[in-house]
Ligand code: SF4
């Protein structure tokens with residue numbers, strides 16, 4: 030079981046990022062999210078999602094999915110943007126196993142259902 | 148103020164080049180709630196220094212749906228009234244997470260400066276290198292200088308530096324809801340802009356209940372038909388401008404939403420690139436992000452093609468001038484004439500009702516009817532809705548779409564979030580105060 034992201038449906042609202050961080054921090058922040066919207070290329074309107082799983086970094090680009098094994102991907106500049114770098118230090122997706130009432134928070138809160146449980 | 152807050156008010160004295168911090172007293176929140184309730188209070192407190200007061204709503208940057216926006220409260224150099232401009236995109240949230248709930252900028256600097264606000268630290272910085280540059284250049288330069296492409300800016304361009312009446316404060320590279328000439332005010336203060344970045348943490352009094360209630364409200368919001376739609380053209384179509392949909396479609400790239408906002412209120416137009424391109428464009432500046440429905444419509448009505456309308460909007464965003472004022476006051480009908488006329492825009496645009504809120508927002512509901520009858524009732528509803536959105540920090544277009552975002556549930560979440568008893572009576576008093 031895992032998280033599936035439809036980057037073309039995504040509207041770059043950051044709701045998933047906020048609730049993912051909340052499930053770890055118990056406060057509102059963006060610090061600990063293992064799912065983030067990359068949005069640094071706003072002048073080109075190029076945005077999508079990144080998800081850190083235990084061993085891989087999933088980059089959901091508009092043109093398709095890219096899966097990078099963590100450790101083998103040495104050049105963070107090759108990632109969607111600078112957010113990839115701090116993400117590598119964060120804990121991987123645990124499918125919100127401690128959030129009994131919700132299940133995966135990002136799935137529950139994505140307003141346009143761009144994230145689903147696979 | 149412990150919860151839903153950074154607990155800090157920043158007071159910047161441009162005359163003296165000094166930065167001070169005040170605490171945000173809980174008693175002020177109990178009396179004025181937040182957002183423009185407090186920016187208006189701070190404006191009055193520092194009135195003799197002609198302040199610009201920037202703030203965020205009490206719910207801004209949380210899980211309450213569409214809790215995206217901040218506010219700028221200042222005296223409009225165009226209308227002479229103290230007005231409130233919403234801060235949209237992701238900028239409102241960045242302000243709060245940069246470490247301050249409210250920022251008062253008073254006085255005038257001797258030489259051009261910008262304010263760099265990050266992680267609870269504020270600096271007045273020399274703007275010599277970016278003064279004279281357009282909004283895009285200045286934003287790019289600051290991002291390069293700081294080494295962070297996620298830096299969020301409030302910036303003026305040549306229009307503001309030259310003292311144009313309709314100079315606009317732009318957000319990042321894009322036009323804003325500023326119809327009040329706040330860009331002229333920035334320019335008069337020798338203030339090129341503000342840059343924000345922050346990784347703060349906001350505490351919540353009752354986190355579990357707050358998040359649970361947020362999700363309940365979001366589920367109700369998602370029952371709306373508009374949830375299947377995206378972008379500006381659909382909003383204009385719902386307002387009776389159906390032709391826009393076909394006109395704009397060939398240059399429409401993607402739609403994006405403000406923070407946590409369930410409807411994508413921004414549409415990106417590809418002007419020098421195939422609109423169907425999914426990969427990252429190799430061009431540096433392939434288009435423009437548009438949030439101003441009436442400016443887009445104004446250029447269409449002037450007879451411009453969709454591509455030229457996009458180019459005109461891009462030129463306005465770079466120059467830092469209100470594109471809607473250009474459509475209404477220039478009388479120009481070709482792209483070249485439009486690009487040449489920015490320094491000569493003069494005249495008045497109508498600010499509805501009491502003149503406090505921006506007509507960047509339609510003056511009635513969008514997609515839903517909210518059970519309103521007649522023009523007077525609609526206008527009164529609109530002004531109240533604007534006030535409420537800007538007290539709590541709700542994306543102002545979205546609040547016109549979404550009946551499920553009620554004063555009652557905003558108050559409920561504000562109380563859960565802060566542990567204060569924030570009642571309808573308090574909210575009514577704050578609104579009365581704002582509306583005068
Ligand atoms: S399932 Fe939970 S941990 Fe995984 S990305 Fe979503 S919110 Fe984060």
Ligand code: SF4
Nearest residue numbers: 039040042043045139
């Ligand atoms: S919540 Fe959904 S729409 Fe918003 S950024 Fe995440 S995936 Fe995209």
